[in-house]
Amino acid sequence: MIVETSFLQPWFIYLSFQAVHSPLQVPEAYVQLNHHIIDARRRLYAGMVSCMDEAIGGIVETLKQQSEWENTLLIFTSDNGANPKAGGSNWPLRGNKGSVWEGGIRAVGFVNSFFFDKNRRGSVTNELIHVTDWFPTLINVADGNLKGTQYLDGHDQWTTIRYGIPSTRTEILHGIETVDKSSNRAVFESIFNTSRTASLRVGIWKILTGLQGSSSRRNKSSLLANVRLFDIKNDPQERTDIAPKFPYIVTNMLQRLERYQRRMVSCHNPEIDPLANPKYHNGFWQPWQ
Missing domain, CATH: 3.40.720.10 (Alkaline Phosphatase, subunit A)
Known part of the structure; x- marks a missing residue:
């Protein structure tokens, strides 16, 4: 730019x-x-x-x-x-x-x-x-x-x-999965469906929900199986899940995710347009519409 x-x-x-x-x-x-x-x-x-x-x-x-x-x-x-x-x-x-x-x-x-x-x-x-x-x-x-x-x-x-x-x-919503899933929400059933893939950053804190990545690093607590919390400032590599230590932070951030979810609108994904193919433009990717 x-x-x-x-x-x-x-x-x-x-x-x-x-x-x-x-x-x-x-x-x-x-x-x-x-x-x-x-x-x-x-x-x-x-x-x-x-x-x-x-x-x-x-x-x-x-x-x-x-x-x-x-x-x-x-x-x-x-x-x-x-x-x-x-x-x-x-x-x-x-x-x-x-x-x-x-x-x-x-x-x-x-x-x-x-x-x-x-x-x-x-x-x-x-x-x-x-x-x-x-x-x-x-x-x-x-x-x-x-x-x-x-x-x-x-x-x-x-x-x-x-x-x-x-x-x-002070915060960034990284994303919320648009397709809902039905699963056990454990102790957070009244707040946010943690089976949905979602992530939010608030200050130094970052929360992730859903079944992401290797199960070997997943929280072993059944109540927090789909929830992870990281101190991104001091742990940018996301190696230490501290969700069990800060349940109040988890609760607050899940409430923020639920608020964002309530304001979500349907995503429009247009059909693939074959006219975008570079073969129609001398082999180059370029605007075509």
Whole structure:
């Protein structure tokens, strides 16, 4: 994403790379750049990263040639964790793309701009930021307003990014399974059906429900068989389930999940459109509608 503010009216470019994503395909020259990587899938994956990096570098170079780079805000971000079966790695985090473990939901990114003070350049933030936050944040950067906009889930994160001020976001709903299941809800029957796959982060706490991952790490208590609680700040690898120690935290977070569930609306999944096939677009993935 790029926001440009040097003109009378700001302009915005959103560039969504197909890389890095399966299928693992890249010109041989980029594979050779990473010939030292033994694993074939990992080598292809790295080649795709090199190719994407070169493309982004071309954009930056063009902005510099047009004397616009110093007026540009560049945001680079991923959307989910990696798929190890396609050459990715989330180590040392647990879980893969498609899961609600940290390895599946944590996304990395960076923001580059001459707007930042020198003491903020190169800094790192671990504040909670969600994809829905980009819209109000960029509207603020572009001196726009949200008058007339319906209620937003997103938070304006510009002061957090620019000045390191703590984020106003305190929680993130990672997801709630849309298909209900019938099963024993144990002691939480009156709160939330814990057989449903769901996850919520509130402050340092993260709760997961449903039968996820290896049973060897599952809570052995029959009352908490489908519930896990983690202190993500001190245990980002989600190794120690502390649900039995903090039943009041579990109860409060399940109540929050139930509140979100009551506000859920049906998900619209459109039919697959064969016109999107790259064979109709000179072999490229591109907008087709």
